[in-house]
Amino acid sequence: NIAIGSQSPDIAQGVDNAYEARTGENVEDPLERQGAGDQGLMFGFACDETPELMPLPIALAHRLAERLTAVRKDGTVPYLRPDGKTQVTIEYVDDRPVRLDTVVVSSQHAADIDLDTLLKPDVAEHVVAPVLAGFDIDTTGHRLLVNPTGRFEIGGPMGDAGLTGRKIIVDTYGGYARHGGGAFSGKDPSKVDRSACYAMRWVAKNVVAAGLARKCEVQVAYAIGKAQPVGLFIETFGTESADPERISEAILQTFDLRPAAIIRDLDLKRPIYAQTAAYGHFGRELADFTWERTDRAEQLAKLANG
Numbered sequence: 001n002i003a004i005g006s007q008s009p010d011i012a013q014g015v016d017n018a019y020e021a022r023t024g025e026n027v028e029d030p031l032e033r034q035g036a037g038d039q040g041l042m043f044g045f046a047c048d049e050t051p052e053l054m055p056l057p058i059a060l061a062h063r064l065a066e067r068l069t070a071v072r073k074d075g076t077v078p079y080l081r082p083d084g085k086t087q088v089t090i091e092y093v094d095d096r097p098v099r100l101d102t103v104v105v106s107s108q109h110a111a112d113i114d115l116d117t118l119l120k121p122d123v124a125e126h127v128v129a130p131v132l133a134g135f136d137i138d139t140t141g142h143r144l145l146v147n148p149t150g151r152f153e154i155g156g157p158m159g160d161a162g163l164t165g166r167k168i169i170v171d172t173y174g175g176y177a178r179h180g181g182g183a184f185s186g187k188d189p190s191k192v193d194r195s196a197c198y199a200m201r202w203v204a205k206n207v208v209a210a211g212l213a214r215k216c217e218v219q220v221a222y223a224i225g226k227a228q229p230v231g232l233f234i235e236t237f238g239t240e241s242a243d244p245e246r247i248s249e250a251i252l253q254t255f256d257l258r259p260a261a262i263i264r265d266l267d268l269k270r271p272i273y274a275q276t277a278a279y280g281h282f283g284r285e286l287a288d289f290t291w292e293r294t295d296r297a298e299q300l301a302k303l304a305n306g
Helices: 009-016 019-023 056-073 115-132 192-209 244-254 259-266 297-305
Strands: 040-047 080-093 096-109 143-146 215-222 231-235
Touching: 040 192, 056 080, 056 096, 056 115, 096 115, 115 143, 192 215, 192 244, 192 259, 192 297, 231 244, 244 297
Parallel strands: 096 143
Antiparallel strands: 040 215, 080 096, 215 231
């Protein structure tokens, strides 16, 4: 049986009939009628450390997780089981990644698998080595830790007390950028916890793709039931090639950050979200991940540099 509860009518009245529409600020614009599904602030981030404009540690961790699944499913390492995690430590010098320090891979496995003679060598050969070969970074002397507890037979819901809201860092930027605290999963795009984070990634990625900064973090803030954001801030960490004020103005002229406009522009009312359950919501240039497009970079550059 599946029980689907309705939205609280107190929330729905603000989502379905926004503050702007109720107060008559702009009743003719249909995009003014949908208010934000909650208050809060959301962040988006991009940097030039990888071709997909993601921080290198989380990009590498996601590729390792994908490879871990692939070798389980294709039978290369048949004794692996579905639960697993990856983590990467990168050494930075002058704010640039220079060396891989540590790789952690934890994978559920069948019973009676020897860690030292079977699991660790298989992970090193079939998971870690192929992934590292695709990245241009010094891997000399890096440390590989596989199942540091020694055994990982109990996985999934049997080994944890729930997952809701516990993946907000691995789902985003691996702790490299700030996070507003809202989780994604289980929320439809009327919830700005999800849709506005996607929009902020879209904005930040276009800023970096436009060459306006090597690193860009964008923060937006909403009030529940209000269509227009109540705050927009950008941080370029001294990497900008244009005046940050001009970049902010260009963003506001290029992107409509009202919830209904975000849903329209990113086409978020589609059954696409199962793909986000693993390997991150950002940095994966899939056709359905519209927030990864750099389709407004040229316009941003023209406005910010004009």
